[in-house]
Amino acid sequence: MAEITVMVVDDHPIWRTAVSRDLTESGFLVVAEADSVRTARARAMVEPTVVLMDMSLPDGSGTDATRAVLDVSPRSRVLVLSASSERADVLGAVKAGASGYLVKSASAAELVEAVVKTAAGQAVFTPGLAGLVLGEYRKLSVSKVRQSSAPTLTDRETEVLRLVAKGMSAKQIASRLVLSHRTVENHVQATLRKLQLANRVELTRYAIEQGLD
CATH class of the missing domain: 3.40.50.2300 (Response regulator)
Known part of the structure; x- marks a missing residue:
C-alpha cells in the first residue's frame, strides 16, 4: 500500500x-x-x-x-x-x-x-x-450515429462488461461465470481494445452510458 x-x-x-x-x-x-x-x-x-x-x-x-x-x-x-x-x-x-x-x-x-x-x-x-x-445514465439517449458505429461485443464480453459496471473484481467475475481469472482478464482487455478505452474506470462509464447493469 x-x-x-x-x-x-x-x-x-x-x-x-x-x-x-x-x-x-x-x-x-x-x-x-x-x-x-x-x-x-x-x-x-x-x-x-x-x-x-x-x-x-x-x-x-x-x-x-x-x-x-x-x-x-x-x-x-x-x-x-x-x-x-x-x-x-x-x-x-x-x-x-x-x-x-x-x-x-x-x-x-x-x-x-x-x-x-x-x-x-x-x-x-x-x-x-x-x-x-x-x-440516471440509462435515461440518457444514445445517438443513432453512436449506436451504428459502436463496436460489436460478443455475448461473453457484454456479460463481463455488465459485471465490471457493478464494481466486481476479475476474481469475483471469474467465480460468478465459472471462468478462470486469466480468461476474464482477456475479455476485459479485448473489450478495452474494441472500445478504444484506457482502463476499467472508462469501461465502467461506458457501461453506465449504455445502460448495462
Missing part, C-alpha cells in the same frame, strides 16, 4: 487529520492535504494516486475540485468521501470524472478497501449509489 499515494481534500481539519492518520496507519502514503478547491488544484501537482474528495468546500463544490484536480493531474483517481448522498452530488461528481463515491458513514476498513480498489482502476460506490448512477 505504500506505493499508493493519497491526497485528502476536506475543509474540516479534525476530520481531515483523522482520515489522513487512519490511511497512514493502514500503510498508505498521504502526500498532501487540502481544504479548498484552490489548494486542491495546487497540491494535486504531486500527482497522488488517489484523491479523497469532500463535496462541500468553502470556495466551491467537490465537483469543481474534482475537475480542477484532474486538470492538473489527469492520472489521479478521485474517490469522493462525503456526508452527502444527494442525487445531484453523486451524479455531478461522476460526470466531473470521479471514480467512485462513498458516504462518510463507511467504516475504516471499507475506506481502506475502497482506496485500494480505486487505485487499481475499479469504480467504487456505497451500496445503493451505483444503482442511482446506472439508473
Whole structure:
C-alpha cells in the first residue's frame, strides 16, 4: 500500500487529520492535504494516486475540485468521501470524472478497501449509489450515429462488461461465470481494445452510458 499515494481534500481539519492518520496507519502514503478547491488544484501537482474528495468546500463544490484536480493531474483517481448522498452530488461528481463515491458513514476498513480498489482502476460506490448512477445514465439517449458505429461485443464480453459496471473484481467475475481469472482478464482487455478505452474506470462509464447493469 505504500506505493499508493493519497491526497485528502476536506475543509474540516479534525476530520481531515483523522482520515489522513487512519490511511497512514493502514500503510498508505498521504502526500498532501487540502481544504479548498484552490489548494486542491495546487497540491494535486504531486500527482497522488488517489484523491479523497469532500463535496462541500468553502470556495466551491467537490465537483469543481474534482475537475480542477484532474486538470492538473489527469492520472489521479478521485474517490469522493462525503456526508452527502444527494442525487445531484453523486451524479455531478461522476460526470466531473470521479471514480467512485462513498458516504462518510463507511467504516475504516471499507475506506481502506475502497482506496485500494480505486487505485487499481475499479469504480467504487456505497451500496445503493451505483444503482442511482446506472439508473440516471440509462435515461440518457444514445445517438443513432453512436449506436451504428459502436463496436460489436460478443455475448461473453457484454456479460463481463455488465459485471465490471457493478464494481466486481476479475476474481469475483471469474467465480460468478465459472471462468478462470486469466480468461476474464482477456475479455476485459479485448473489450478495452474494441472500445478504444484506457482502463476499467472508462469501461465502467461506458457501461453506465449504455445502460448495462
